Amino acid sequence: MTTSPSSSAGLAVRKPNLGLRVVGIVVALAALVFFPIVVPNTYYIHLAETIMIYAILLFGLDIVVGYTGQVSLGHAGLFGIGAYTAGVLAQSGSGMVGASTIWAFGLPIYGTLIVAIAVTAAFGAILALPALRVTGPYLAMVTLAFGTIIQILINEMDFLTAGPLGLKVAKPTLFGHKFDERDYYWLVAAILVIALVVVHRILKSHLGRAFEALRDSPVASDCMGVSVYRYKVYAFVISAGFAGLAGALYTYSEQYISPNTYNFELTVLFLLAIIMGGRKTRTGAILGSLIVVLLPKMLDDITTFRYVATGLAVIVAVGAGITLARGMTTAKRIAIPVIGTVGLAIFSFSLRSVTDWRLTIFGLMILLVVYYLQDGIVGFVRGLFNLGRKASVSVDTTEAEAASHGDALVTTSSDDSKVILDVRGALMQFGGLKALNNVDLSVMSGSIHGLIGPNGSGKSTMMNVLTGIYTPTAGTITYGGREIGGQAPAQIALSGIARTFQNVQLFGEMTALENVLVGLHHTFNANLAEVGLQMPRAKREEAAARERAFSLLQFVGLAYAANEEARNLPYGKQRLLEIARALALDPKLLLLDEPAAGLTAPDIKELVAIIHKIRGHGITVILIEHHMDVVMTVCQTVSVLDFGQKIAEGKPAEIQANEKVIEAYLGGEIGADVAHEAGVH
Amino acid sequence: MLSIQNLEAGYGKVKVLHGISMDVPKGKVVTLIGSNGAGKTTSMRAISGMIRPTGGTITLAAGGQERRIDGLESHKIARFGIAHSPEGRRVFATMSVVDNLTLGAFPRLTRARPRGDVEADLERALELFPRLKERRTQLAGTLSGGEQQMLAMARAVMLSPEVVLLDEPSMGLAPILVDEVFRIIQRLKSEGVTMLLVEQFAAAALAVADYGYVLENGRIATHGPASQLKDDPGVKAAYLGTSH
Numbered sequence: 001m002t003t004s005p006s007s008s009a010g011l012a013v014r015k016p017n018l019g020l021r022v023v024g025i026v027v028a029l030a031a032l033v034f035f036p037i038v039v040p041n042t043y044y045i046h047l048a049e050t051i052m053i054y055a056i057l058l059f060g061l062d063i064v065v066g067y068t069g070q071v072s073l074g075h076a077g078l079f080g081i082g083a084y085t086a087g088v089l090a091q092s093g094s095g096m097v098g099a100s101t102i103w104a105f106g107l108p109i110y111g112t113l114i115v116a117i118a119v120t121a122a123f124g125a126i127l128a129l130p131a132l133r134v135t136g137p138y139l140a141m142v143t144l145a146f147g148t149i150i151q152i153l154i155n156e157m158d159f160l161t162a163g164p165l166g167l168k169v170a171k172p173t174l175f176g177h178k179f180d181e182r183d184y185y186w187l188v189a190a191i192l193v194i195a196l197v198v199v200h201r202i203l204k205s206h207l208g209r210a211f212e213a214l215r216d217s218p219v220a221s222d223c224m225g226v227s228v229y230r231y232k233v234y235a236f237v238i239s240a241g242f243a244g245l246a247g248a249l250y251t252y253s254e255q256y257i258s259p260n261t262y263n264f265e266l267t268v269l270f271l272l273a274i275i276m277g278g279r280k281t282r283t284g285a286i287l288g289s290l291i292v293v294l295l296p297k298m299l300d301d302i303t304t305f306r307y308v309a310t311g312l313a314v315i316v317a318v319g320a321g322i323t324l325a326r327g328m329t330t331a332k333r334i335a336i337p338v339i340g341t342v343g344l345a346i347f348s349f350s351l352r353s354v355t356d357w358r359l360t361i362f363g364l365m366i367l368l369v370v371y372y373l374q375d376g377i378v379g380f381v382r383g384l385f386n387l388g389r390k391a392s393v394s395v396d397t398t399e400a401e402a403a404s405h406g407d408a409l410v411t412t413s414s415d416d417s418k419v420i421l422d423v424r425g426a427l428m429q430f431g432g433l434k435a436l437n438n439v440d441l442s443v444m445s446g447s448i449h450g451l452i453g454p455n456g457s458g459k460s461t462m463m464n465v466l467t468g469i470y471t472p473t474a475g476t477i478t479y480g481g482r483e484i485g486g487q488a489p490a491q492i493a494l495s496g497i498a499r500t501f502q503n504v505q506l507f508g509e510m511t512a513l514e515n516v517l518v519g520l521h522h523t524f525n526a527n528l529a530e531v532g533l534q535m536p537r538a539k540r541e542e543a544a545a546r547e548r549a550f551s552l553l554q555f556v557g558l559a560y561a562a563n564e565e566a567r568n569l570p571y572g573k574q575r576l577l578e579i580a581r582a583l584a585l586d587p588k589l590l591l592l593d594e595p596a597a598g599l600t601a602p603d604i605k606e607l608v609a610i611i612h613k614i615r616g617h618g619i620t621v622i623l624i625e626h627h628m629d630v631v632m633t634v635c636q637t638v639s640v641l642d643f644g645q646k647i648a649e650g651k652p653a654e655i656q657a658n659e660k661v662i663e664a665y666l667g668g669e670i671g672a673d674v675a676h677e678a679g680v681h
Numbered sequence: 682m683l684s685i686q687n688l689e690a691g692y693g694k695v696k697v698l699h700g701i702s703m704d705v706p707k708g709k710v711v712t713l714i715g716s717n718g719a720g721k722t723t724s725m726r727a728i729s730g731m732i733r734p735t736g737g738t739i740t741l742a743a744g745g746q747e748r749r750i751d752g753l754e755s756h757k758i759a760r761f762g763i764a765h766s767p768e769g770r771r772v773f774a775t776m777s778v779v780d781n782l783t784l785g786a787f788p789r790l791t792r793a794r795p796r797g798d799v800e801a802d803l804e805r806a807l808e809l810f811p812r813l814k815e816r817r818t819q820l821a822g823t824l825s826g827g828e829q830q831m832l833a834m835a836r837a838v839m840l841s842p843e844v845v846l847l848d849e850p851s852m853g854l855a856p857i858l859v860d861e862v863f864r865i866i867q868r869l870k871s872e873g874v875t876m877l878l879v880e881q882f883a884a885a886a887l888a889v890a891d892y893g894y895v896l897e898n899g900r901i902a903t904h905g906p907a908s909q910l911k912d913d914p915g916v917k918a919a920y921l922g923t924s925h
Contacts, residue, residue, distance in 0.1 A: 454855045456825030502853065503769070568692055571768070572717025597853040598768070600881050600920060603717050626855055667857030 032189050036182040045185050049253045051286075051293045052192045053246045058273055058285035059199040060242025065271070066279030067208060068235045069215030070135065073267050074127050074143035077150030078240045080262030082120045082247020084154055086112040087167040087257050109172035109252065116248035117241045123150075124240020128233040147267050155259040166258030169251050179252075188249055195242060196282055198532040202238065205531040205542065206517070206524040211235050213507045213518045220505035222489035223467055223498070225522050225585060229488075238528070276369045278376025287377055295365065299358045302351060309348040312365075313341040322384060337372050409555065409617040410586045420445040420589055420620050421466070426475035428461050428644075435461040436472070437644040443589070443637075448611065448621045450635035450652070452628075454665050458644040459624045460502055463591050466622075467499050468492040480588070494522055498587035500578040502594045502624070508567035512558055512577050515566050516549035519584025523548070549584065556580045556610060572599045579610065589620045596627045608634055628666065632656065640665065682707040682742055682875050683728070683763075683844050688751075689736035690727040697723040699899040700737060705844060705877050710870050712878045712886040712907065714920050715896030721879040722768050724896070725848045728877070729765035730755035743843040760793040762843030766850065768879075770833040774822030778813050781821050781832055782806055785839030797841055806835045809865065827858040834865065838874070845869070845876045852881065863889060883920045887911045895920070 036045045057079055064072050092106035107115070130142040154161050161167065171179045172187075179187065202208055210231045213221040218228045251257050269292050277288025298304045320334040344361070351357065373380040421443040428436035436458045443449045451459050464470045466477065468489035477485040484492055498519075507515050523545055526538035553559045556576040561569060566577060575595055582590055592611070596604050604627060611634050615621055625631050631638060632652045640648040640655060642664045648655055655661055683705040691697040697720045705711045713721050726732045728739055730753055739751040743762050750758050759765075764785070773781050782803055788794040807814040810831045816824060821832055830850055837845050847866070851859045859882065866889050869876065880886035887893055890907040895916060903916070910916050 452855075454825075455827040455853070455858060564695075568695055570718030571722070594853055598717070598849055598881055600714075600716050600883065602919060626853065626859075628856055665855050665857055667860045 029193070032193070033186070036185045040182075042181045045181050046253065047293065047297070049185055049188050050250075051289050052188050053249045053253060054270070054273065054289035054293060055286045056192055056195045056249070057243050057246035057270060058277070058289055059195055059282060060239040060246075061270055062274055062279055062282075062285055063199070063203070063211060063235050063242075064239045065274050066281075067203060067211040067215065068232060070131050070232070070235075071137075071140045071271075072127070072143045072236075072239075073140050073264075073271070074146040074150075075239075075243055075270050076262045076264070076267035077147035078120050078123060078127070078243035079247040079250070079266070079270075080150055080154055080259070081123050082116040082244030083251045083257050083262070084161055084167070084247075085116040085119045085244065086248035086251045087169050088160055089115055090169050090172075090251070091167065109174060112251075113245060113248050116244045118244075120244025120247065121237045121241040124236045124238075124243070125233055127240065128236035131232055131236060132229055144264070144267070147262070147264070151259055151262050154262065161259070164259060166256055167251075168256050171255065172252055184252060188253070191245070191249065195245065199242070200282055201531055201534060202528065205526070205538065206521055206545070207231075207234065207528070207531060209510070209514055209518050210521060212510055212514075216507035216509055217505040219469060219489075220501065220507065221518070222469070223493050224519050224581065225490050225493040226518060227488065227490035230490075272366060272370075274376075276366065276373075276376055278378030278380070281376075281378045284376050284378040296358070296362055299354060299361055302348075302354045305351075305354045305361075306345075306348045309341075309345040313345040316341040319380075319384065337368060340368065409552075409583060409614065409619070412586075412588050412618045418445045419443065420480060421622075422476075422478040423462075423466075424476045424478075426462070426465060426477065427473045428458075428465055428470055429473040434644050436465065438475070439641070439644070439646050441639060441646070443620060443622060445620055446615070446618055447636045448615055448623055448634050450631045450638035451622055451624045451641065452626070452631060452638060452655075452661075452665060453641035453647075457641040459641055460593060461644075462641070463499060463593050463622075463624065466492075466591060467497060493585060496586070496588035497591065498582035498585040498589070499591035500575070500582050500593055500595060502597070504571070504574045504578060506566040506574055506577060506581075509565060511563050511565055512553060512569065512580075513546070513549050513562040515577055515581050516552050516584050517545055519552075519581040520545045520549055522585065552580045552584055553577075555583070555613075557606065572603050575599065576607070576610075579614075583614070583619075587619060589622070590614060591622045591624075593624045594626065595623070596625055596630050604630060628656075683877070684740045684742070685724075685728070685737070686740075687737035688724070688727055688734055688739065690723055690732055690734045692723075692732070696735070697899050698727065698734075701894075701896065701899070701901050702737075703877075703894050703901070703904075705875060706892075707875055708873045709891040710866070710876045710878060710889060712880060712883075712890035712893045713896055714880070714883040714886060714893060714916075715902075716920070719896040720899040721896055722848055723899075725765065725767075725846050725877070725879060727751075728758075729763055729846055730758040731765070731767075741843065756788075759840065760788045762794065762840065763846065764837035764840040764842035764844070765846045766833045766837040766848060768848040768852070770826075770829045772821040772824070772829050772832050772836070774820065776821055778817045778819055778821060778824070778832060779803070781836055782813075782839050785836035786841070789841065794841070799839075802839060802841060806838055809838070809868065810835045827854050827861075830854060830858075830862065831865075834862075838869070843875060845874055847876055847878045847880075849879055849881060851885075859885075883916075884911070 035048060039045065057075065061072065061075050064070050089105045089107040089112045091104055127143060127146055131139055134142060155163055171184055173179065210221070210226045213224070213226055214228045214231055221228050273288030273292045274285065276291055277286070278284030298308050316337050320338050324331065324334060369377065375383065419442050421441070423439060423441040426436050426439045427434065439462065451462065453459050461470065465472050468484070468487050468491070471486045475485070476483055479495070479497065484495065507518060524541050526535065526541055530538045550559065550562060553562055556579055558573060558576055558580060561573065566574065569577060579592070579595065596607055599607060608630055611621060611623070623631065623635060635652055638650065638652050638655045639646055640661050647660050647664065648658045656666070685701065685703045687700040687702055689696065689698050689700055701724065703711070713724060715721055723732070727734045734751045737751065738749055741748050741750050741761055741763065748761060750761055750763070773784065786799045786802065789796045789799055807817065812828050813831055813835060816828065821829065824832060834847065834850060850862050850866070854862065863885055866876070866878065870889065878886055878890060887907045887910055892904070893907045893910040894904040895902045895910070903913070
């Protein structure tokens with residue numbers, strides 16, 4: 001085990017098989033550097049360039065597809081914008097085919113690359129606009145239209161792009177040295193490595209976590225102060241930047257660009273590469289690019305096709321054997337891929353020529369991968385060998401406990417005589433339905449205020465109004481002396497109102513620790529460049545946040561599950577994790593929406609203790625809960641809603657005796673029995 | 682009716698159930714209690730095929746024959762008569778109450794199960810759940826949480842099932858509705874419906890059940906007649922919350 005130096009107080013980031021990783025990286029780098037020397041054939045060098053250029057684009061595309069979970073069919077268009085920006089700016093006046101030569105910038109390659117990145121990133125922001133409004137198939141259609149429009153524009157704007165004739169661009173010259181194919185290969189390889197490192201760092205930082213968070217639960221992201229609006233745009237802009245870089249490199253690689261390269265087929269190919277390689281991995285992007293570039297070429301020739309088919313059959317058979325031996329699947333389920341690939345291998349030897357079958361076979365292979373390996377090749381291999389995708393955090397408990405003496409909460413000063421939240425005449429109308437009808441609510445600073453009422457009485461609507469998810473139709477909401485009605489959720493969250501959700505809204509694919517880290521997003525100030533270069537501030541903030549996140553997990557008793565994906569936690573633990581995440585916002589006001597739902601009696605006791613501790617730190621709590629024992633033991637004041645109106649308010653004992661409340665909400669018989677048996681006195 | 686032997690199941694690498702054995706006799710109500718994370722919901726999911734068990738057997742005796750149902754797909758298990766009212770309700774939000782109920786009888790409509798009189802059963806279900814009757818044409822997604830829970834239970838009953846799996850039917854409900862849910866369970870019991878019940882209100886569940894199993898960390902810690910478990914000091918301290 002190697003301890004990372006950045007983690008001081010008992011938090012150690014453990015990377016599995018570090019030695020093996022280093023060896024792997026050295027071998028890969030050596031192969032990259034020596035490839036053109038070992039294989040001097042320019043055709044192959046050019047092919048390798050194309051693979052690397054596609055890989056750079058795929059790194060960016062994966063941010064949008066894998067991390068934020070959006071579909072983009074516009075990336076071929078972005079690729080084209082990058083290519084043409086570089087192509088036009090590189091024109092020195094003599095290389096122009098046809099058209100006018102007024103645009104003779106003659107910019108050197110370092111200039112064209114930077115401008116191409118900037119211009120494409122700007123177009124990325126435009127592409128992000130539809131993603132803010134629509135998702136799924138609609139977004140696919142809109143981005144597809146974007147890509148098509150770009151292609152048409154390139155074609156039509158012949159004063160700039162020479163239209164269908166295309167542009168010729170010479171290999172770059174740098175400091176008087178004219179690059180040949182091999183020099184250019186090394187340049188692309190160097191940029192690939194830099195791109196890989198930068199992308200990796202971005203995605204492992206608070207930015208990457210924000211992207212993932214908005215994929216898993218947009219509403220929870222907003223309520224953690226991570227503006228979905230802003231981070232979706234960021235994701236598209238960064239993604240487009242990489243597409244622009246790839247496009248510009250492509251221009252010099254091909255030395256001739258024309259509009260019909262950047263078509264629908266290319267965009268689908270990019271998406272396929274991500275899906276086949278495996279989303280959310282850099283290895284997957286490289287592998288995907290390798291497959292989409294090489295596979296069609298390999299199918300050109302009958303001999304190589306036979307090799308490929310045989311190799312594939314062997315790999316699938318061995319893979320199937322391993323999964324079967326480990327009891328991860330049944331013979332029935334793996335029969336089809338094994339028979340299919342073996343059949344393909346036999347078929348390959350019965351063929352005389354492969355040219356007629358090329359596309360069909362390519363299509364079948366893709367279908368196979370997409371159908372059977374839904375996590376992509378990298379995801380499948382990882383699953384097969386149980387390789388953890390995340391560096392696990394191991395903890396020296398004694399040290400960690402010493403470091404976080406007491407607990408992780410920031411104590412806020414609360415003046416018990418002041419009103420922290422004042423709602424006046426809140427009206428929330430959906431069509432003809434008044435979910436909230438003229439509700440007043442005053443919450444004293446430092447208190448625990450209960451909010452109860454029958455299902456559908458407007459409690460959750462009230463939560464959504466308070467956190468900005470709904471804008472009230474009428475009425476005012478004053479928090480800490482300021483009007484917050486109509487503010488954006490992220491803004492309200494950052495001003496100190498945190499919440500949990502009735503139907504748990506965790507970031508499912510992220511670990512418990514990462515979930516809390518999203519809540520700590522507001523503690524990060526490092527910008528994109530600082531993250532990319534791993535400047536001291538970025539490192540410091542990350543280390544501090546990890547430590548803090550861990551102690552917050554300790555606070556709710558989930559430290560043992562820090563590396564567990566949130567979706568794999570049992571329901572009750574998920575509720576506790578939501579509380580830890582909400583506390584990460586350093587709230588002054590915490591809204592808990594049915595925290596005890598689904599918890600058993602002993603867990604409820606634990607929860608009550610946690611709520612008391614939270615209040616002990618001066619945090620005001622609004623508690624929606626159906627477990628009367630909880631409400632009655634922890635709340636100072638209880639308000640009761642029914643049909644969107646407040647029907648009662650007072651001390652718990654008064655509420656319990658209130659006729660209206662008994663009739664509308666508490667009932668008699670079992671409800672009382674249950675409450676009694678669950679520990680009310 | 683339903684016999685579970687050494688059932689093992691989990692999610693990916695995480696194993697949740699380490700070999701549990703239970704019996705649900707015909708016409709009886711059996712409850713499964715335990716702390717959060719003990720594996721109650723996982724057991725339900727493994728029985729109805731929502732997750733594939735990694736070991737053990739599940740045998741359903743119905744219509745005069747015994748049948749292994751472990752490892753089958755959910756829709757096949759449903760055809761053999763296991764109706765699952767899942768945690769979190771999962772009603773078809775954009776369909777009406779009546780359509781939700783009719784879908785509950787889907788295997789009967791396709792004759793994968795004996796058809797019987799679906800229309801009459803629909804009316805009976807609406808009688809049993811009067812709140813649903815008032816809202817028969819309303820979209821399920823617009824129902825309140827309590828009504829959705831009623832709908833999920835009624836939909837399960839529409840299968841005319843051999844066994845009903847009820848997972849946390851009272852979760853997130855107002856006390857007055859918790860009463861109603863338990864009254865309905867009591868009524869179904871009196872009509873002879875076989876049920877396996879998972880409930881956070883362990884005391885109330887034991888009050889309605891004939892027999893109980895206590896699940897701890899994926900293993901059966903103890904079991905016995907419900908009335909006996911209710912007075913067991915260990916069970917009381919750990920699950921009924923009356924120790925303080």
